[in-house]
Amino acid sequence: MRAELFHPDRDEISLDRVLHALSDPIRRDVARVLHEEGSRVCGQLDYPIAKSTLSHHLKVLRESGVMHTEVRGTTRVITLRRDDIDTRFPGLLDAVQVTTPAPALTDA
Amino acid sequence: MRAELFHPDRDEISLDRVLHALSDPIRRDVARVLHEEGSRVCGQLDYPIAKSTLSHHLKVLRESGVMHTEVRGTTRVITLRRDDIDTRFPGLLDAVQVTTPAPALTDA
DNA sequence: TTCGTTGTTCGTGAAACATCGAATAAGTCG
DNA sequence: CGACTTATTCGATGTTTCACGAACAACGAA
Numbered sequence: 001m002r003a004e005l006f007h008p009d010r011d012e013i014s015l016d017r018v019l020h021a022l023s024d025p026i027r028r029d030v031a032r033v034l035h036e037e038g039s040r041v042c043g044q045l046d047y048p049i050a051k052s053t054l055s056h057h058l059k060v061l062r063e064s065g066v067m068h069t070e071v072r073g074t075t076r077v078i079t080l081r082r083d084d085i086d087t088r089f090p091g092l093l094d095a096v097q098v099t100t101p102a103p104a105l106t107d108a
Numbered sequence: 109m110r111a112e113l114f115h116p117d118r119d120e121i122s123l124d125r126v127l128h129a130l131s132d133p134i135r136r137d138v139a140r141v142l143h144e145e146g147s148r149v150c151g152q153l154d155y156p157i158a159k160s161t162l163s164h165h166l167k168v169l170r171e172s173g174v175m176h177t178e179v180r181g182t183t184r185v186i187t188l189r190r191d192d193i194d195t196r197f198p199g200l201l202d203a204v205q206v207t208t209p210a211p212a213l214t215d216a
Numbered sequence: 217t218t219c220g221t222t223g224t225t226c227g228t229g230a231a232a233c234a235t236c237g238a239a240t241a242a243g244t245c246g
Numbered sequence: 247c248g249a250c251t252t253a254t255t256c257g258a259t260g261t262t263t264c265a266c267g268a269a270c271a272a273c274g275a276a
Contacts, residue, residue: 042222095204159254183251
C-alpha cells in the first residue's frame with residue numbers, strides 16, 4: 001500500500017478498457033453512485049460481495065480511468081473522472097446509464 | 109447450421125452484454141463498418157485473424173443484440189440493429205465511436 | 217505499543233475468452 | 247453426383263477474469 005496507485009493519463013484512457021470496466025453491473029453502479037454523490041469513501045459502498053472482490057472491481061475502474069482513488073489515511077476516497085471521460089468519450093456516461101438516478105444494478 | 113440463429117428480442121438486449129461486445133476493437137470496427145455501409149456479407153470483412161476467430165466475434169455481436177445475421181444461401185448478411193440499440197441505449201453507438209468515420213481498429 | 221479500522225494483496229479455484237487449425241455443414245454450379 | 251465456396255462448429259490451448267478467505271499493511275486512537 002505504499003506505492004502510489006496507478007491512474008492512466010487522460011490520453012491513455014482506452015475505450016476498450018473503459019467499456020470492459022463498465023460491462024459489469026456492480027462497477028457500473030459504483031460509477032453511478034459516484035456520479036450522483038461526487039465522491040465516496042470506499043467503505044460506504046454496500047454490495048453483496050466479498051471485500052476483496054469489491055477491491056478488485058474498484059481496481060478495474062481505477063486502472064481503466066473511470067474513477068480516481070485518493071488515499072486519505074486509512075480510507076480511500078473515490079471520484080468519477082467525469083471530465084476526463086466526457087472529454088475522451090462524449091456521451092458515454094449518459095449512454096451507459098451512469099447518469100441515470102434509476103434502479104441500477106440491473107442487468108439492463 | 110440448420111437451426112435458426114439466435115437473436116435477442118429488443119427488450120432482452122442487456123447493457124452488460126452489449127458493452128462487453130463493444131469492448132473489443134475488432135468487434136467495434138465491425139459495428140462501425142455496418143453503421144457506415146448498412147449491411148455486409150461476412151466474407152467481405154477483412155481482419156488479420158483466423159476465420160474461425162472472426163466467426164466467434166460475429167457470434168458475440170449477434171448474441172448481444174448489436175447486429176443481425178441473415179442467412180442467404182451460403183453467405184450471411186449482417187446488419188447493425190441500429191433502431192434496437194438506439195431505443196434501448198440512446199447515444200451509445202455515438203459514444204463508443206461506432207458512428208465515427210475515423211481510423212478505427214485503434215485501441216482508443 | 218497495542219488495538220481496531222480500512223483496504224489491498226496473495227493464493228487459489230472456477231468460469232469465461234480469444235485464438236487457431238481442422239473438420240463439418242449447407243448451398244451453388246457444373 | 248462432385249467440386250467449390252462460405253461460414254460455423256469442434257477441440258485444444260493459453261490467458262484473463264471473477265470470486266473467495268486469509269494474511270498483510272497503513273493509519274489513527276487509546
